[in-house]
Amino acid sequence: MKVxxxxxxxxxxxxxxxxxxxxxxxxxxxxxxxxxxxxxxxLEEYADVLADRPDFVAEIVENCRICHPLTELxxxxxxxDNRFLExxxxxxxxxxxxxxxxPGHFDRERFQTVRVVTPGQLxxxxxxxxxxxxxxxx
Amino acid sequence: xxxTAVVEGKVVRFKLSPALARAxxxxxxxxxxxxxxxxxxxxxxxxxALRRAxxxxxxxx
Numbered sequence: 001m002k003v004x005x006x007x008x009x010x011x012x013x014x015x016x017x018x019x020x021x022x023x024x025x026x027x028x029x030x031x032x033x034x035x036x037x038x039x040x041x042x043l044e045e046y047a048d049v050l051a052d053r054p055d056f057v058a059e060i061v062e063n064c065r066i067c068h069p070l071t072e073l074x075x076x077x078x079x080x081d082n083r084f085l086e087x088x089x090x091x092x093x094x095x096x097x098x099x100x101x102x103p104g105h106f107d108r109e110r111f112q113t114v115r116v117v118t119p120g121q122l123x124x125x126x127x128x129x130x131x132x133x134x135x136x137x138x
Numbered sequence: 139x140x141x142t143a144v145v146e147g148k149v150v151r152f153k154l155s156p157a158l159a160r161a162x163x164x165x166x167x168x169x170x171x172x173x174x175x176x177x178x179x180x181x182x183x184x185x186x187a188l189r190r191a192x193x194x195x196x197x198x199x
Contacts, residue, residue: 023162
């Protein structure tokens with residue numbers, strides 16, 4: 001399962017909460033149960049947004065597979081969001097994981113073959129639930 | 139350090155990686171909503187765009 005993580009998901013992961021689906025999604029990737037993909041442009045944004053947590057940025061970089069999209073897209077109205085879509089297409093990802101589904105952002109259920117899901121939706125998919133159980137048991 | 143999430147209506151307990159555990163400890167007692175997270179990222183994007191545009195803007199003034 002290949003995923004592209006929106007930056008806001010990683011930011012949310014750093015805040016403790018009783019239902020931290022974002023942190024669990026990151027832990028799935030770290031455990032190798034999901035493949036997290038990123039592009040250099042995305043890593044730059046991760047580092048910028050999480051500048052107060054350089055150790056976490058290092059963990060993200062260590063656990064992401066890097067792709068180099070060759071095509072610059074203009075599909076999503078909010079231009080910076082296209083970097084994530086470019087990565088998803090280049091990596092042939094299954095999911096973009098985001099909480100930003102407002103109009104003009106990731107406002108479709110899918111972009112071609114790439115599904116847009118929130119962290120909570122991802123974790124509750126039938127194909128993901130066994131991975132969650134595996135992580136929790138491990 | 140462990141965290142929890144609700145999956146299939148059940149609470150799942152999972153271990154956090156060292157850096158994520160440190161980040162959560164540092165943010166203990168603080169809350170961030172999904173909307174605030176999106177706004178935070180957008181603010182950073184605007185700042186970065188302004189930083190990049192600064193040499194051009196300065197050259198025009």
